[in-house]
Amino acid sequence: MDKKISVKVCLGTTCFVMGSSNLQELIDTVPKKYGDKVEVSGVPCLGLCSIDWEFSKAPYVKVDDEVIKEATVEKVLSAIDAKLK
Amino acid sequence: MFIDIACSQTKKYNQNAYGDYFVSKRYPEEARLIAVLSDGLGSGIKANILSCMTATMLLRFIENDQIPIRKAAEIIMNSLPVCKVRRISYSTFSAIDCNDDGSAKIVEEGNPDFVWIRDNEVIQPEYETIQSKTFKNRRLKVYKINLQLGDRLIFCSDGVTQCGLGGGRLKLGLRREGLIVLLQDKIKENPTISSSELSQYIINQAKNIETDRLPKDDISACVLYFREPRESLVFTGPPYHQEKDKQYAEMFANFKGKKAIAGGTTANLISRELNRPITMDTTISIGKLPSCSFMEGVDLVTEGILTLTKTLEYLENGEQDIDNAAGKLVKFLLDSDCISFMVGAKLNQAHYDPALPIEIEIRKNVIKKIAKVLQDKYFKKVNVQYM
Numbered sequence: 391m392d393k394k395i396s397v398k399v400c401l402g403t404t405c406f407v408m409g410s411s412n413l414q415e416l417i418d419t420v421p422k423k424y425g426d427k428v429e430v431s432g433v434p435c436l437g438l439c440s441i442d443w444e445f446s447k448a449p450y451v452k453v454d455d456e457v458i459k460e461a462t463v464e465k466v467l468s469a470i471d472a473k474l475k
Numbered sequence: 476m477f478i479d480i481a482c483s484q485t486k487k488y489n490q491n492a493y494g495d496y497f498v499s500k501r502y503p504e505e506a507r508l509i510a511v512l513s514d515g516l517g518s519g520i521k522a523n524i525l526s527c528m529t530a531t532m533l534l535r536f537i538e539n540d541q542i543p544i545r546k547a548a549e550i551i552m553n554s555l556p557v558c559k560v561r562r563i564s565y566s567t568f569s570a571i572d573c574n575d576d577g578s579a580k581i582v583e584e585g586n587p588d589f590v591w592i593r594d595n596e597v598i599q600p601e602y603e604t605i606q607s608k609t610f611k612n613r614r615l616k617v618y619k620i621n622l623q624l625g626d627r628l629i630f631c632s633d634g635v636t637q638c639g640l641g642g643g644r645l646k647l648g649l650r651r652e653g654l655i656v657l658l659q660d661k662i663k664e665n666p667t668i669s670s671s672e673l674s675q676y677i678i679n680q681a682k683n684i685e686t687d688r689l690p691k692d693d694i695s696a697c698v699l700y701f702r703e704p705r706e707s708l709v710f711t712g713p714p715y716h717q718e719k720d721k722q723y724a725e726m727f728a729n730f731k732g733k734k735a736i737a738g739g740t741t742a743n744l745i746s747r748e749l750n751r752p753i754t755m756d757t758t759i760s761i762g763k764l765p766s767c768s769f770m771e772g773v774d775l776v777t778e779g780i781l782t783l784t785k786t787l788e789y790l791e792n793g794e795q796d797i798d799n800a801a802g803k804l805v806k807f808l809l810d811s812d813c814i815s816f817m818v819g820a821k822l823n824q825a826h827y828d829p830a831l832p833i834e835i836e837i838r839k840n841v842i843k844k845i846a847k848v849l850q851d852k853y854f855k856k857v858n859v860q861y862m
Contacts, residue, residue, distance in 0.1 A: 401755075401765040402739035403780050404825045407833055414759040432755045434768050434776070435739025439825035446828050 398452040402435030405449035477704035481671035482697040494522030494693035506575035513568040514632040529566040548582035577622040590629040634694035639684035670698040706732035707811035712819025724748035738779030762799035813856040
């Protein structure tokens with residue numbers, strides 16, 4: 391059996407105000423859609439905004455090692471789909 | 476010793492202002508606390524003005540240290556005008572000037588004698604009486620006492636001792652004896668009851684005794700409880716010099732008392748330096764704030780600025796019991812007596828991007844404001860260290 395895909399939603403200040411608060415939906419929809427193949431959780435901070443601040447692409451989500459910039463529910467779901475293919 | 480002080484009050488029915496006035500101030504550098512309770516003659520606005528003037532003037536006199544407390548009280552006693560209607564002094568007062576080491580000076584004029592409780596027994600201290608030279612009916616009581624760990628002092632206005640006066644059960648009112656019975660029963664039931672709970676209990680009981688639960692006078696009770704301080708530490712923001720991360724993380728780990736972390740980067744830093752994993756709550760946000768995470772040996776882990784800004788708002792407005800990260804931090808802070816803040820001075824540039832939908836405050840400023848409100852409004856001892 392493959393390893394679980396991990397989805398990490400950054401809950402740091404910048405990401406939160408830039409929209410990760412709207413990603414709550416993932417917590418409910420992902421288990422319904424993918425069962426236990428994918429695991430979603432928040433993380434205190436991915437530390438990306440302080441490196442990438444000039445471009446300001448928050449909110450950030452990590453799907454395994456892939457960083458999703460300006461994350462939305464749709465972007466995250468399609469990244470998961472791509473991984474599962 | 477830490478002095479846990481609180482005052483609860485209720486107004487005379489049909490009045491829209493308190494006729495009793497309570498004021499207290501802590502002086503952390505001198506380990507000193509002064510509190511004054513004054514009862515203005517009559518009720519409503521008139522009494523409010525009289526008691527407020529007496530209490531604030533007395534506090535100023537005592538804090539200036541130019542004259543001893545007994546002299547200050549004597550001057551006020553001799554100069555208080557006489558109420559035209561009742562021909563007696565227009566306000567009464569009790570004042571205490573005490574130190575963390577337990578030494579205390581107390582003066583009383585006209586208010587009921589304070590109650591001193593140790594091991595749930597009442598102690599009757601000796602006092603000196605000073606007769607007013609100008610008014611025959613005014614007498615000042617001066618006490619010099621030494622308090623021990625676990626002692627409580629209860630000051631009240633005559634609204635407490637006279638509640639229920641002329642009513643069915645207590646013809647002469649509750650009186651001091653009745654108050655002592657109430658206090659001893661409550662302390663027996665809950666030996667470590669906080670001052671705010673005990674003072675509120677006195678007020679509720681006094682109200683219950685009044686006919687139809689309508690207070691016939693302003694009722695105030697002030698409680699001082701001398702106990703071991705509850706210490707806590709809030710670590711927020713990464714240190715300015717990154718090479719000192721380890722040193723500060725160890726200071727955090729070695730702190731004896733309750734601990735909180737406010738900040739995502741900060742939480743990662745502590746987790747990395749102390750090798751303690753972070754686990755998250757199963758939700759992302761509660762009430763417009765990021766949810767909390769968990770770390771072994773840490774009582775509370777929250778996001779940084781947004782949570783701190785909300786915490787400040789709740790503290791200023793006196794809002795409690797709110798189910799989000801800031802509500803938890805408020806409870807954490809209010810359940811402590813001595814609070815230390817370790818504040819990292821490093822800024823995250825991304826927070827100051829004008830494209831952000833809300834303005835993000837500078838951490839130092841938020842902490843400064845939180846420290847001030849904790850000191851002034853909640854009488855906490857606060858210490859802020861920048862790193």
